[in-house]
Amino acid sequence: MSTIKSRPIYPGLSPDPNARRNVVVCDAAGAEAVVELLARADGEFAGRTSVVLSSEGLFGKESESIVERLKPATVETTAGLVPAIDRLKEILASATMGLRLYAAGSEPLIGSVVQAGAENFIDPLSVRTEHRGSLKRRVQCVHCKGMTENVTTNPVKCAQCGLLLLVRDHYSKRLAAFQGVCINAETPDESPELKVEFQ
Amino acid sequence: MVLAFKNETFRDDFTFSNSPAAIRRFPFPFVEDKYMYSVNIEPHELGPKGSVYEFPIDIDEHYVSEMRDRALVLDADPGRCQALPHMITAQWDMLELLMTSMARDYPEHFSLTRDGNQWHWINRPLGIDHKFTFGDVATLPYQPMEYIGRQCQGDFSIQDQRDGQLWMDAGIITTQADWSLDFDVGMNFFEWHAPVPLAHQAGVFDRALKFLLNMQHGRPVRRLNWTMTINSRLDTSPENYHKWGIDRTTVTPENVGDKVHLRVELQALWRLPRSNAILFSIRCYMIKMRELATVPKWGRRLPRVLRTLPDEIADYKGLTRYRQTTIDWLSKYDDGAPTSLGGGPD
Numbered sequence: 001m002s003t004i005k006s007r008p009i010y011p012g013l014s015p016d017p018n019a020r021r022n023v024v025v026c027d028a029a030g031a032e033a034v035v036e037l038l039a040r041a042d043g044e045f046a047g048r049t050s051v052v053l054s055s056e057g058l059f060g061k062e063s064e065s066i067v068e069r070l071k072p073a074t075v076e077t078t079a080g081l082v083p084a085i086d087r088l089k090e091i092l093a094s095a096t097m098g099l100r101l102y103a104a105g106s107e108p109l110i111g112s113v114v115q116a117g118a119e120n121f122i123d124p125l126s127v128r129t130e131h132r133g134s135l136k137r138r139v140q141c142v143h144c145k146g147m148t149e150n151v152t153t154n155p156v157k158c159a160q161c162g163l164l165l166l167v168r169d170h171y172s173k174r175l176a177a178f179q180g181v182c183i184n185a186e187t188p189d190e191s192p193e194l195k196v197e198f199q
Numbered sequence: 200m201v202l203a204f205k206n207e208t209f210r211d212d213f214t215f216s217n218s219p220a221a222i223r224r225f226p227f228p229f230v231e232d233k234y235m236y237s238v239n240i241e242p243h244e245l246g247p248k249g250s251v252y253e254f255p256i257d258i259d260e261h262y263v264s265e266m267r268d269r270a271l272v273l274d275a276d277p278g279r280c281q282a283l284p285h286m287i288t289a290q291w292d293m294l295e296l297l298m299t300s301m302a303r304d305y306p307e308h309f310s311l312t313r314d315g316n317q318w319h320w321i322n323r324p325l326g327i328d329h330k331f332t333f334g335d336v337a338t339l340p341y342q343p344m345e346y347i348g349r350q351c352q353g354d355f356s357i358q359d360q361r362d363g364q365l366w367m368d369a370g371i372i373t374t375q376a377d378w379s380l381d382f383d384v385g386m387n388f389f390e391w392h393a394p395v396p397l398a399h400q401a402g403v404f405d406r407a408l409k410f411l412l413n414m415q416h417g418r419p420v421r422r423l424n425w426t427m428t429i430n431s432r433l434d435t436s437p438e439n440y441h442k443w444g445i446d447r448t449t450v451t452p453e454n455v456g457d458k459v460h461l462r463v464e465l466q467a468l469w470r471l472p473r474s475n476a477i478l479f480s481i482r483c484y485m486i487k488m489r490e491l492a493t494v495p496k497w498g499r500r501l502p503r504v505l506r507t508l509p510d511e512i513a514d515y516k517g518l519t520r521y522r523q524t525t526i527d528w529l530s531k532y533d534d535g536a537p538t539s540l541g542g543g544p545d
Contacts, residue, residue, distance in 0.1 A: 006386060006393035135237040141438045142379050145278070165443055170394050181437055185444025185519065 007171040008124070010110060016040035020098030021099040022072075025088055025113045027081070028058050029133025030105025037102070038073060043114055048063045049073040050151040050154040052091075054109060055086035085112045092120040104130040105137050108149065109177030124173055135198040140177040144167060153194040157185045164191065165199075201307045204263040204324055210271075215431035215485065222490045223261055224250050227542040228423040228463050232503040233464075235399045236512075238407045242418035243467045243499065245275050250463060254304035255419065256297060257482060258352060260286070263324050265433065266354050272373040277379040277434070280345045282357070282369035289357045289369065290343040291334060292471035293478050297347045338472035343516075344371055353465075353482035356380070358388075361474055365411060367391050368476075374433040374483045376426045376462065379438070396511040405531050414470045414477060421467040423542075427525075428462045428515045431485050450521035456489035459521060461501070486530065494544045498532030505529070 016022065022045070026034050031053060038046050047180050051070055055063045055077050067075045078084040092099075101122055103113035108130065114124045137151045139158075146160025154167045158180060165180030172179070184190050207214045217225070246252025251259075272279055282290060299319055301329040302311035312319040316333045327350065331338035338347045348355055348371035364387040372380040383391040388408045389399075398404060414420065415521035428435055429446040450458055465482040505518070505526050513519050539545055 004393045005399060141383065142382060143439075143441050145328040145381070167392065170382070171390075172382050172386065173390075174381065179379070179382050179437075182441035182444065185441045186447050188445065 003117065004104060004171065005167045007116070007169070008110075008173065010129040011102055013037040013128050013130045015045050016100040016128070017042065017045065018098075019100035020048065021095070022090055022100050023088070023095075024049060024051045025054070025084055025101040025109065026051065026103070027054045027056065027105035027109050027133065028050065028062070028066065030103070030109065030130065031070065033130040033132050034073075034102040035104075037067050037104075038070065040075050046071075046073045050091075051075045051127060052084050052087050053077045054079075054081045054105070055078040068099070081109055081112060083152075084109075085116055088113060088116050089119075092116065092122075095120070099127065101126070102128045105132055106136055107132050108136065108176065111138065111173070114173060115176040116158065118173070137167060137181040137198050138177040139165060140172070141165055141180045143182060152196050152198050154197040155192055155194060157194075202260055202262070203304075204224060207262050207264045209264070209268045209431050209433040213430045213432070215261070215264070215492050217486055218260060218490045219493075220249075220499045222486065222493060223544065224259075224482055225465050225486050225491075226423055226465055226499075227497050227544075228425045229495075229500055230502050230540060230542050232500055232538060234512075235509070236395075236401060236403055236506050237316050237421045238403055238410065240420050242405075243421040251482075251484070252421075252541065254300065255467070256304065256351060256353075257301040257465070258301065258305055258308070258319070262352055266325060266349065268433050269349060269373045272436075273345075276436075276438060279373050279438075280371040281380060281384050282342060282344055283359075283385060286344075286357055286369040286408075286474075286476070287336070287342070289359070289474035289476035289478075290469055290533060291397075292344040292476065293355065293357060294347045295333070296469060296471070296478065297351050301351065307372075308350065318511075325350060326336055344369055347497075353480045355481070356479045357471075358477040358479060360412065360477065363412065364388060365408065365477060373436075374430075375436050375481075376464070376483075377435055377437055379437045381438070394515070396515050397509070401535055406430070411468065411477060414468065417473050418472040419467055419469040422464060424464040424466055426462050426464075427518050427521075428460045429458055429521065430462070431460055431487075433483065433485075436541065438511065447517065447520045450524050452524060452528060456492070457487055458479060459488045459525050459528075460485045461488070461491060488525065492529065496538050496545050497531070499536060502526045502529035502533050502540050503538075 051073050063077050103110040103116050110129045114127050137149045139151045141158040144161035148159040155164045158165050163182045166183040168179040172178045251257045279507045301309040308323050310321045318333050319330045323329045354372045356367050358365040359368045366387050370380045463484045467480045469478045
C-alpha cells in the first residue's frame with residue numbers, strides 16, 4: 001500500500017479496555033480482524049461491543065456464520081456499506097461519552113466510518129482501524145465532483161460525467177475518497193487501457 | 200500612487216499583458232542559474248518603492264480585471280470559496296488585515312473609516328461604498344473572507360492551528376496552480392502537500408511547519424514559488440483541467456514568446472490576532488516569455504534553470520510537454536555571460 005502523506009495509516013485493531021462501549025463497523029474481510037480483536041481482549045470486552053456488519057457480497061449462510069463467530073458481541077447485519085453507515089450514524093446520534101469506534105475492512109468502509117465519526121466530533125486519529133481484503137478505492141472526480149465506488153482499475157471512468165480519470169494517490173479524509181483527474185486532457189485522442197491496480 | 204487599471208482578459212481571447220513598468224517589478228524567483236526546493240522563507244518586510252514588496256498587500260495594474268475573472272470563477276463554481284464553521288473569527292481577522300492595509304497604502308483607491316464596530320469601506324476601482332458592522336455577518340453580502348477576497352488580488356487560505364499542526368480550514372482559491380481547495384479543505388500541512396515530489400524526503404515540510412507554528416503576530420513572512428502557464432489563464436484549477444490541459448499541446452517555436460508564461464506566486468503569511476490562525480496569501484504574477492526576455496539577465500537565466508530542472512519537478516509543474524521548445528526559444532537570449540546573484544534585473 002502506498003504511503004502518501006495524505007493517506008491515513010491503518011495500524012490494526014486493538015481493544016480499548018477503558019471504553020464503556022465499543023462500536024465496530026466491518027465487512028466480511030474485516031470481520032476476521034474483529035474475531036482476532038475479540039480473542040485478544042478480556043471476556044467482558046465482547047459484552048460491551050456491538051458490531052455493524054456490511055454483508056455486501058455475502059450469502060445468508062455466510063453472514064450467519066460470521067455472526068456466530070463474533071459472539072458474544074452483538075451483531076447487526078446490514079445489506080451493504082451505505083446502510084451500515086446509516087446505522088452507525090443512528091448509533092452515534094444517541095451515543096454517550098466513553099464510546100470507542102473501530103473500523104475493519106476495505107478502505108472505503110474505513111474512510112466512511114472515520115467520516116461519520118468526524119461528523120459527530122470523534123477525532124479521526126482516535127478511530128481504531130484495520131485494512132483487510134480488497135484494495136478497491138472510492139474516487140472523487142475533481143471535475144464534476146461525482147463519486148465512483150469500488151474502483152479497482154487505473155484509470156477509471158467517472159460514474160457521473162464519464163471522463164477517464166487518473167486515480168491520483170492523494171486522499172481526503174473529509175470526502176473519504178481519492179482524487180480522480182482527467183487522464184487524457186492533453187491527449188484527447190488517446191484512451192489509455194484500464195489496468196487493474198487496486199484489487 | 201494612482202494606478203492605471205488595465206481592461207484585459209485571462210480566458211478566451213487572453214488580452215492580458217504587462218506594461219514595461221510591470222515587467223520591471225516582476226518578482227523573478229530564480230536567484231541563481233538553477234532551482235531546487237528549499238524553505239526559502241524571509242520576513243515580509245517593506246521593500247523598495249515601486250517593487251511588489253513596497254506594501255504588505257500589493258495591488259497592481261491588473262487589479263480590476265483580475266477581480267472580474269475571480270467573480271466569473273466563483274459564479275461557475277462556488278466550491279472555490281469554502282470555510283469550515285469554526286473559522287468565522289479568522290475570516291474577520293483577514294478582512295481587517297486586508298482593509299486596513301489597502302486603505303493605508305492605496306488611499307487614492309480605498310478608504311476605511313472605523314467608529315468602534317461601525318465600519319465604512321470604500322473601494323473606488325470596483326465602485327463599492329459599504330457601511331457594515333464588524334463582527335456581524337448579516338451586514339455583509341458575503342461571509343467576510345469572500346467579501347474581501349472578491350476585492351483583493353491573490354488567493355487566500357486560512358490555516359487553523361491546533362494539535363501542533365496547521366489545518367487548511369478556509370480558503371478563497373480561484374487562480375490556483377493545479378490544486379483543489381474543495382479536495383484539500385480540512386487537511387493538515389503534510390496532507391495537503393502530499394502530492395509534491397522530492398520535498399518530503401528532503402525534510403522541507405517538517406522544517407517549514409515547525410517554523411510556521413511559531414510565527415508571531417506582527418511578523419509576517421514570505422516566499423516565492425513558481426510554475427509555468429500556457430496562455431495568461433488565471434484559473435488553472437484541476438476542476439477545469441479537462442478544458443485547459445489541451446493548451447499545453449499548442450506551444451510551437453513560433454508562439455512561445457506570447458503563449459508561454461512564467462507564473463510566480465508571492466506567498467505571504469500572517470499570524471492573525473483574534474483567532475491565532477495563519478493567513479496565507481498566494482499572489483500570482485504572470486509574465487510572457489517575450490516580456491521576460493526584455494530583461495537581459497532573466498533571458499540568460501531562465502533557459503539555464505529550465506535545462507537543469509529535475510524531471511520530477513518539471514512533471515509535477517506540468518512543463519514537460521513544452522519545456523524543450525521553451526528552452527530552445529529562450530536560448531537566443533543566453534549569450535553564456537555570467538549572471539549576478541539574486542533575482543532582480545541588473
